[in-house]
Amino acid sequence: MAFVVPLGRSKPDNGKRTKAMDSILPLLLCLVAEVRMTTLRQLGRIVLAMLAMTGRVTMLGLSRWTGTGGSYRTIQRFFHTTLPWAAMLWIFVRTHLLTPGDDMLLVGDECVVTKAGTETYGVDRFFSSIFGKPVPGVALFALALVSRTERQAFPVQIAQVLREPAGTPPPAAPVAKRKPGRPKGSSTQAKADAPLNAEHTRISAMIQGLLTRIGASLTLRYLVLDGHFGNHNAVLMARRLGLHLISKLRSDSALYYPYDGPYAGHGPHRIYGERIDPTAIPERFLKQTTVEHEIETRIYQVEARHETFDQPLNVVMIVKTHQTTGKQAHVYLFSSDGTLAWDVLRDDYQLRFQIEFVFR
16 A cells, blocks of 8 residues: 555544545445445545554544544444455455466465453354464454465455354154164265365355355465365365365374285275385485485475375475484375475465464
8 A cells, every 4th residue: 555654652643644545545446336435435444543553453442543534433333334345355356466367376274363251243262273272262264365476365255253052952862772783785975975064064165155256267276274174074175166175184194105016806906005104205205305404304295095085195295304313203285186296285385374464
């Protein structure tokens, strides 16, 4: 934005506020198809107040920094207005921030904001990685487009995470005791047909709505999520949306080399070979070796199998060894796209951190 707002505690005078307002309002005119002009003027004043004020952002605090046309009642009316925020975010990003032909990643992450009291809508106890334990607050799940070229994240959809009310479970219906063993005539459910859980269903609906809004104006191939989503259900969710998943596996995951031995002559063909030992990976899988401050980093790329996934995984293994003590640590990054190069996969997962700046 082409204006400077002082970040101290003194309020900008009316002249500077008017000049800044004149700079903000043209940026918001692209939203006129979704909201009224009056609402856009109110939004422009609130944006200016948020950029200038210090401390916690409250409606009372905003009203003290908005000046003429931004009274407390006006702020209240704005926040009681139902707005199509998802559509507004996409239109703003598409109009002002996207570069034609830029390569984009779709990144998702959850953020927990601590909040005291019990009156805030959706307040509950959510796990916070900062505190390392569940804390009272509200949780938000955000989707952002991350530019591989500019290495910046642009938020396109944010939704509050709501816990299901913990009611009294209905009494269990009496079940007739059956014989031990598998019921006659039952069939095994294919892993590819497994249903999504409640969390993945909610996120899938968000992404599907975003893809519908984007349409043909942007082509997305990869969905990048953190290690919480390093499981088969998340891969299924991404594949059903027409995307490939990039994420991280647990460091104690049991991975296997694909079986390349002879057929036993009976029964199904084996697909699991020898289990992968991160301390003894064959040199043929080595892609890069670097040494910095007595830490040797070796990067491997392996097509690996995991018993809970229905497809082979493209795994990038980063093994760090302290040359003096000999201690080792390793990280498993993976993608459902078997053709993705190791350096691109690693860089794409590193770009996931850009969404943290959206939360800040």
